[in-house]
Amino acid sequence: MTTEAPQLNQAELDALLGFASDDDSHVPYMKRTRDWYMALGYNNPYRYAHYIDVPFQPLKKALSESTVTLMTTAAPFHPDYGPQGPGAPYNAAAKFFVPYEMDTSKDHDVRVSHVGIDRIHTSMEDSNSWFPLPLMRKLAAQGRIGKLAKHFHGVPTNRSQRHTIEVDIPMIIERCKSDGVDVAILIPNCPICHQSMSLTARALEACGIPTVVMGCAKDIAEHVGVPRFIFSDFPLGNAAGKPKDAASQAATLELALKVLETAPGPRTTVQSPQRWSDSHMWKLDFSNIDRVSAAEVALLRVESDKAKATAMAIRKATVA
Numbered sequence: 001m002t003t004e005a006p007q008l009n010q011a012e013l014d015a016l017l018g019f020a021s022d023d024d025s026h027v028p029y030m031k032r033t034r035d036w037y038m039a040l041g042y043n044n045p046y047r048y049a050h051y052i053d054v055p056f057q058p059l060k061k062a063l064s065e066s067t068v069t070l071m072t073t074a075a076p077f078h079p080d081y082g083p084q085g086p087g088a089p090y091n092a093a094a095k096f097f098v099p100y101e102m103d104t105s106k107d108h109d110v111r112v113s114h115v116g117i118d119r120i121h122t123s124m125e126d127s128n129s130w131f132p133l134p135l136m137r138k139l140a141a142q143g144r145i146g147k148l149a150k151h152f153h154g155v156p157t158n159r160s161q162r163h164t165i166e167v168d169i170p171m172i173i174e175r176c177k178s179d180g181v182d183v184a185i186l187i188p189n190c191p192i193c194h195q196s197m198s199l200t201a202r203a204l205e206a207c208g209i210p211t212v213v214m215g216c217a218k219d220i221a222e223h224v225g226v227p228r229f230i231f232s233d234f235p236l237g238n239a240a241g242k243p244k245d246a247a248s249q250a251a252t253l254e255l256a257l258k259v260l261e262t263a264p265g266p267r268t269t270v271q272s273p274q275r276w277s278d279s280h281m282w283k284l285d286f287s288n289i290d291r292v293s294a295a296e297v298a299l300l301r302v303e304s305d306k307a308k309a310t311a312m313a314i315r316k317a318t319v320a
Contacts, residue, residue, distance in 0.1 A: 024280035026218045026233055029191045032288060039289040048195055049161045051225040054266035055205040059183070063257060066182035068140075069149035071172070071200065072131050073157050073193035074110035076100065085111065085124070097158065099171050101151035104133060110154070112189050118235035121282040126243035130189055132253050144257065149179040155186070155200055157193050164196050169203045176209060184211045185256060187239050191217055198224035212256045214239045218269070228263045230256045232272045235282055241274075248274055 008016065034045040059066070081094045094113040102108055110131050112124050128135065133152060139145050153172050158164045176184065184204050188197040194217040201211040205227050212228040215221050216239050221229045232239055232252060241249030252272055259270050276282065 021280060023284055025283075026231070027283050027286055028219055029194075029217045029286075030219050030223060032286065033191050035289045046159070046192075048220060049199060049224050051202070054225040054227055055202055056227045056263075056266035057205045057208055057210045059210050059260060060208075061182065063145050063183065063261060064143055066146045067149050067180050068136065068145045068147070068183045068185065069176060069179065069181045070104070070131075070133055070136060070152040071155050071184055071186040071197065072110060072152065073155050073187075073189050073196060074112050074127070074131055075154070076102070077109040077111050095157065096154060097156050099156060099168050099175075100154040101175055102154070104137070104148040104150060104152050107134065112237050117190055117237045118282070118286050120285055121276075122235045122237055122243065124237060128246075128249050129238045129240050129243045130187060132187070132240045132249060135249060135253055136185075139253070139257075146182075149176070149181045151175065151179055155188075155193075155196050157190060157196055159192055161195070161199065164199050165203070168196075169200055172200060173203060173207055173209075176204070177207075181209055183260060184209055185253075186211060186213045188213065188215050188217070189237050189239070191220055191236070194220040195224055197221075198226045201226045201228075210260060212260050212263075214252065214256050218271075222267070222269060225267065227266045227268065228259050229269045230259060230272065231269055232274065234274075234276045235286070238276075242276070 013019075014021065030048055037045045075094050075096050078094070094111070108131075110127060112130055117124065122129075136145070136148055140148050153175060155172065156164070156168055158168060184201070186197040186201050188194040194213075194215050197213055197215070198221050201213050202225065204211050210227070212230060213221055213226050214230045214232070216232055216234050216236050218229070218231045218233075221231075230239075230252070232241070234242065239252075241252040251274070255270065255272055259268060
């Protein structure tokens with residue numbers, strides 16, 4: 001008499017075959033943000049920019065001879081703008097709506113207080129995770145890159161693609177030309193930041209400046225369409241490496257430089273081999289409306305409306 005082998009459940013079968021969970025893939029940020037907006041009662045889900053053709057500019061000279069700039073969506077810290085430090089909630093008062101430029105020879109306190117940052121699984125304590133200017137100065141001193149441009153650039157997180165394309169980007173391009181920039185490294189933070197930086201990268205390439213975007217929202221960067229993209233499967237706000245982990249940060253930036261040197265053409269995406277942690281459960285938490293109660297949704301709608309009003313007032317006061 002034969003005995004049938006016991007049926008394995010999916011988790012047991014995955015373990016037997018060495019499979020990863022289906023949830024352990026890149027976070028679908030576009031879907032999550034659309035679902036979130038609909039659940040909050042905004043019946044006009046955000047539509048991200050999308051292109052098929054992507055401009056691509058090969059390096060004109062070796063990185064060791066190039067002038068390199070850094071672009072960030074992090075905001076300069078202002079002590080009178082409310083909470084902006086580690087663990088701070090979303091703070092619309094800290095947003096900026098006009099591109100800024102600052103001296104690369106000095107250290108700067110630029111912080112992340114965006115609406116879409118993962119505040120559960122990362123602490124926003126180490127700015128080197130999103131703003132590797134000190135490491136870039138080190139690489140310039142070592143000769144890995146020729147030199148840093150005089151300025152780095154702050155790119156606003158405007159939801160209006162038209163404003164980004166017609167107002168912000170031309171200003172940034174002119175500043176880069178004035179500094180003699182040969183190459184640009186762009187590091188976004190929140191979901192909309194990834195769109196703003198992707199649009200900026202496209203425009204820089206179109207005018208002859210090679211770029212690489214270092215990000216954590218793979219679906220957004222690839223949907224917009226960028227020349228070169230380094231994907232770190234980390235919580236948003238850590239596109240330049242793990243916090244307080246110099247080796248992770250150095251490896252991430254070096255990978256970006258290698259892709260600048262070796263990308264065969266547009267839409268080159270390279271995924272970092274680094275894992276955030278042994279568990280993938282953090283991916284299930286971010287902006288996942290299925291994990292939020294009806295009472296929480298109602299409260300979040302009130303908070304969202306207040307934040308929008310604050311941001312609109314700042315925008316009207318700062319943007320002509």
